[in-house]
Amino acid sequence: MILRGKAHKFGDSINTDYIISGKYKFKTLDMDELAKHVMEDLDSNFYSKITPGDFIVAGRNFGLGSSREQAPLAIKHAKISAVIAKSFARIFFRNSINTGLPILICPEADRIGQGDDLAVDLSTGVIRDITKNIELKAELLPPIMINILEDGGLAEHIINHGGFAL
Amino acid sequence: MGMTISEKILSAHAGAEAYAGDIVVAEIDHAMGQDGTTPLSIRAFQRMNGKRLKHTDRVSLVIDHSAPSPNEGVSALHKMMREFADEMGCNLYDIGEGICHQLMPERGHVVPGDLIVGADSHTCTYGALNAFSTGVGSTDLAAVWLTGKLWFRIPPTKRIVFRGRLPRGVYSKDMMLSAIGKLTADGCTYETVEIIGSTVTQMSVDARMTMSNMVVEMGAKAGIFECDKKVLDYVSSRTNRRPRPESSDPDAIFSRTINMSVSNLTPMVAKPHAVDNVAPVDSVLDVPIQQAFLGTCTNGRLEDLRIAAKILKEKRVKEGVRLIVAPASRDIYLDAMRLGIVQALVKAGAVIVTPGCGCCVGTHNGIPSDGENVISTANRNFRGRMGNSRSFIYLASPATVAASALQGRIADPREAIA
Numbered sequence: 348m349i350l351r352g353k354a355h356k357f358g359d360s361i362n363t364d365y366i367i368s369g370k371y372k373f374k375t376l377d378m379d380e381l382a383k384h385v386m387e388d389l390d391s392n393f394y395s396k397i398t399p400g401d402f403i404v405a406g407r408n409f410g411l412g413s414s415r416e417q418a419p420l421a422i423k424h425a426k427i428s429a430v431i432a433k434s435f436a437r438i439f440f441r442n443s444i445n446t447g448l449p450i451l452i453c454p455e456a457d458r459i460g461q462g463d464d465l466a467v468d469l470s471t472g473v474i475r476d477i478t479k480n481i482e483l484k485a486e487l488l489p490p491i492m493i494n495i496l497e498d499g500g501l502a503e504h505i506i507n508h509g510g511f512a513l
Numbered sequence: 514m515g516m517t518i519s520e521k522i523l524s525a526h527a528g529a530e531a532y533a534g535d536i537v538v539a540e541i542d543h544a545m546g547q548d549g550t551t552p553l554s555i556r557a558f559q560r561m562n563g564k565r566l567k568h569t570d571r572v573s574l575v576i577d578h579s580a581p582s583p584n585e586g587v588s589a590l591h592k593m594m595r596e597f598a599d600e601m602g603c604n605l606y607d608i609g610e611g612i613c614h615q616l617m618p619e620r621g622h623v624v625p626g627d628l629i630v631g632a633d634s635h636t637c638t639y640g641a642l643n644a645f646s647t648g649v650g651s652t653d654l655a656a657v658w659l660t661g662k663l664w665f666r667i668p669p670t671k672r673i674v675f676r677g678r679l680p681r682g683v684y685s686k687d688m689m690l691s692a693i694g695k696l697t698a699d700g701c702t703y704e705t706v707e708i709i710g711s712t713v714t715q716m717s718v719d720a721r722m723t724m725s726n727m728v729v730e731m732g733a734k735a736g737i738f739e740c741d742k743k744v745l746d747y748v749s750s751r752t753n754r755r756p757r758p759e760s761s762d763p764d765a766i767f768s769r770t771i772n773m774s775v776s777n778l779t780p781m782v783a784k785p786h787a788v789d790n791v792a793p794v795d796s797v798l799d800v801p802i803q804q805a806f807l808g809t810c811t812n813g814r815l816e817d818l819r820i821a822a823k824i825l826k827e828k829r830v831k832e833g834v835r836l837i838v839a840p841a842s843r844d845i846y847l848d849a850m851r852l853g854i855v856q857a858l859v860k861a862g863a864v865i866v867t868p869g870c871g872c873c874v875g876t877h878n879g880i881p882s883d884g885e886n887v888i889s890t891a892n893r894n895f896r897g898r899m900g901n902s903r904s905f906i907y908l909a910s911p912a913t914v915a916a917s918a919l920q921g922r923i924a925d926p927r928e929a930i931a
Contacts, residue, residue: 360698360787364895368902369875373549373578374586376556388902408699408732412895414634414648416553437703437734438634442650491536491664501652502560511538511656511664 349468350428350449352400354476356461357389359406363439365389366410366418373417381417382424399426402467404459406432410439419443429467431456431474431485444492447500451485458483515762517670518737519705522645522759526628533669533766542627542644543571544657547613549578549874550632552590553651555597558658565601567661572603575616580608580869583877611842611868614638614726614810619842624748625740626757630657635810635892637733640725641718642748643740643758645705648729668734669768670705670761675712677776682927684820685720686812686890686910688712689727690781692773694791702732704768707761709739712775718747719816726811727892730788780926782888783908786896794913797923802907803885805830805918807863808839809873812890812911818849821915822857824929830862831921837872837879838863862918875900888917 371384386393403422409432410418419442422430429449433456443450449469459465463478472485488496491513498504504512514532516524524530527537546554551574566572574594582588591608598605606616614635617623625643630636632654639646649663657663673692706728713721721738728736738744740758748756761767780794807813807821818840830836838858840846846868849855855865871878873891880900881887887899887906894906909917912926919929 362895364875364893364898368897369900370897373590373874373876374584376552376590388897408702411698411732412634412893413549414632414636414650415549416650416652420553434699434702436699436732438648438650441653445650445652489536489666501656502557505561505656505659510660511662513536513538513664 348470349466350400351466352402352428353398354402354404354459354461354463354465355396357403357405360408360411361405362412363410363415363418364412367421378420378424381421385421385425394425397425397427400428402465403427403430404456405430406456407434409435411436414438416442416446419446419448423448431459433457444495445501447496449496453483453485455483515764515766517705517761517765517767518707518759519645519668519670519735522626522628523665523667525626531667533667535667536664537667538662538664539628540662541571541630541657543573543617543622543629544654545573545575545613545617545631545636546654547578547633548576548580548591548594550651550654551594554632554654554658555593557652557655561655561659563655563659566603566658569602572658573606573617573622574598574603575606575613576608577612577869578874579871579876580867609843609867612810612813612870615814615841615845618642619751619844621748621752624752624754624756625744626759630654630663634729635726637729637736638722638726638810640728640735640737641721642744643738645735645737647734668703668705670707671701672707672709672767672770674770674772675708675710675775676772677712677774679712679775680778682912682930683778683780684910684912685716685723687778687781688775689724690783690791690908691778693727693730693789694781696731696771698730698787698789699732701728704733705735705737706731706733707737713738714741717816718743719814722814723811730892780910780913782913782923783894785894785905785907788893788908794909794923794925797907798925800886800907800923802834802888802917802922804835804837804879804881804887805914806837806872806879806887806889806891807911807914808841809870809891810841811892813839813841813845815845815848817890817911818845818854818858819852821911822854824912824915824926825861825919826857828861828919830918834918834921835879836863836918837866839866839872839878840868842868872899874898888914888923890914
């Protein structure tokens with residue numbers, strides 16, 4: 348599947364408190380409501396800048412901090428189609444796959460510019476920056492994560508296979 | 514081939530010999546969820562068509578992140594948890610019992626050799642008891658409730674060896690801040706950190722928990738200590754379950770060994786807005802503070818409260834400073850009262866709040882105002898962490914927090930003790 352959208356750039360060490368602030372995180376299960384506050388402490392208008400299908404492009408250690416699944420869910424419900432970063436923190440990485448938010452580890456993510464038009468092929472991990480006319484390659488996920496992502500998340504994976512299918 | 518503690522524990526729970534990099538499905542000894550994460554787990558469990566828990570006696574739910582409830586939204590989520598626990602027949606620790614990471618070891622849910630997961634990133638704390646424990650998300654937790662198992666990639670292991678005698682006024686928190694400053698916030702991503710050496714064998718279990726608690730601030734999956742008599746004494750008074758201590762083989766493979774001497778270590782602080790932004794306390798002595806916070810799963814245990822009370826006893830917190838104290842559990846609260854620690858703190862001007870996480874995670878119980886500086890014994894100082902993105906959080910040991918509360922600025926606890 349090819350995803351198309353604009354790049355919204357962030358720096359290194361974007362933690363889960365930045366992704367969804369402490370003021371909102373534990374108050375509600377309405378993820379569409381939480382989505383309105385995504386990245387609010389870094390950019391108070393961020394939600395209004397998103398066109399459905401856009402990408403978050405970041406530096407090292409994206410998603411460090413809390414284990415809250417509200418973080419990937421808020422990004423997903425804000426209609427971001429995937430997160431591209433140089434590296435991810437461990438729990439966020441797992442939570443994204445489990446909740447069906449595609450993530451791409453791309454050591455060269457710095458080459459993508461703010462607002463660049465991207466085409467991302469999830470099956471091959473090829474990220475095409477249409478604005479700059481360059482092609483970047485994301486690392487492949489472990490097979491179990493690809494299985495879970497292809498099933499649409501961990502809940503669907505468990506339903507489909509009656510347990511973990513390695 | 515030699516194995517690390519992580520390889521041994523995960524292999525034992527997967528029923529097959531496995532090494533770093535291998536992916537296994539392993540049996541879970543206990544699964545914990547708190548009120549910030551469990552409601553999403555309940556939803557995921559329902560989506561998986563879950564009707565009952567695989568092992569009722571291996572599941573605990575804890576209401577600690579917003580306890581007691583500060584608003585209607587949270588009240589509804591707490592009610593959902595209580596009803597779920599009632600229907601499923603699992604443990605529920607309600608408001609006031611304490612912080613999940615204190616209750617799990619304290620109530621006997623952890624023994625050496627265990628494999629434990631919790632829907633909270635600081636679940637790594639139980640590594641102090643020679644268990645492999647790690648934080649997971651809500652959907653992972655729901656999968657464990659349903660199947661009793663979870664998949665893992667076996668992590669490589671880094672070793673940190675602490676040697677030397679800690680100087681007066683310097684504590685395990687300072688050791689850990691120093692290690693995080695050195696290794697950085699992603700220096701151990703997806704790895705286990707084994708913490709060994711003559712310094713840590715001298716330490717109490719409480720002091721070790723401060724360190725295992727913070728390995729996630731270096732990106733680690735687990736932070737494990739070896740088992741010794743102190744650990745066995747700690748667990749034997751709390752559970753009849755048999756400990757299965759593990760230690761790494763002499764020929765086990767480590768990704769790196771870091772040697773740290775503590776003999777000349779000074780009190781350390783993590784400055785805003787990152788845990789690896791670490792500096793010696795001397796470099797921030799002029800920073801005024803408006804709030805001091807003593808508590809959390811990092812430093813809210815009896816030993817921590819005792820250290821702070823010793824500094825604050827028969828003194829008075831500086832005018833204009835709010836000192837907030839949250840004991841990590843009801844049992845610690847009761848012990849601290851029995852020992853006169855609570856009285857000393859309150860007489861010095863402290864406000865005691867319900868055992869729980871609120872102040873640290875910004876849900877309630879002490880949200881700082883714009884432009885204010887907070888010195889805290891917590892494990893995170895991200896912008897907005899305590900509920901206001903225009904405040905500044907400094908992390909330090911209980912002694913540094915107590916000394917700072919007296920001065921109204923960040924202070925060196927070695928002077929307060931002398």
